[in-house]
Amino acid sequence: MSKAPAPTKGVKPMFAGVAGVVIESVPEDVVFGERKRKCSPYDPLLLQLQAAGPGKFLRFDDLRARPSLIVRAKKLGIRVLFGEKGEQLFVCLAKADLTTAGVADEQPRVTVSDIVIAALKVGRSTAGEIVTWARSNGAPGVGISQVDGLLSNLARAGKVKLRPLRSGASDAPDRWSLA
Numbered sequence: 001m002s003k004a005p006a007p008t009k010g011v012k013p014m015f016a017g018v019a020g021v022v023i024e025s026v027p028e029d030v031v032f033g034e035r036k037r038k039c040s041p042y043d044p045l046l047l048q049l050q051a052a053g054p055g056k057f058l059r060f061d062d063l064r065a066r067p068s069l070i071v072r073a074k075k076l077g078i079r080v081l082f083g084e085k086g087e088q089l090f091v092c093l094a095k096a097d098l099t100t101a102g103v104a105d106e107q108p109r110v111t112v113s114d115i116v117i118a119a120l121k122v123g124r125s126t127a128g129e130i131v132t133w134a135r136s137n138g139a140p141g142v143g144i145s146q147v148d149g150l151l152s153n154l155a156r157a158g159k160v161k162l163r164p165l166r167s168g169a170s171d172a173p174d175r176w177s178l179a
Contacts, residue, residue, distance in 0.1 A: 042072045058091040115139045116150050124173045
């Protein structure tokens, strides 16, 4: 079976489509409006793992199952972790709070603003100190300009305030505190 030649530049390909015919009736076993759902061989295994609860594992003898397991677990709403040893793949439930249905609850997302406020609570007062603390406590990509902008926005919102400079310290960095 040979491939059709690629269309030459400037020539539009002809898409004829599939031939269809108008008919009077359909067989009785045809169901309209229902899409055929793909069922993966991993779905029952993941559901069994979910029902078994924490402390149980799945083992696969081939590492190639990993991408399919990631997709299927995501579609089923199950959080899983993977481990490898040689050519074996191990799967377990991620340590998370499970609902009564066994589905992992979403963890609350911590924003950079929350981290900046937490830094102020533990006594960090300059933007540099806050950046250093934030990078080691959940915001590794935060920069000093981002922290300065956040502090300005939080000051406008009334959540933080700029402390006055000490007398004779005109070149000292700005000191912030909770409002």
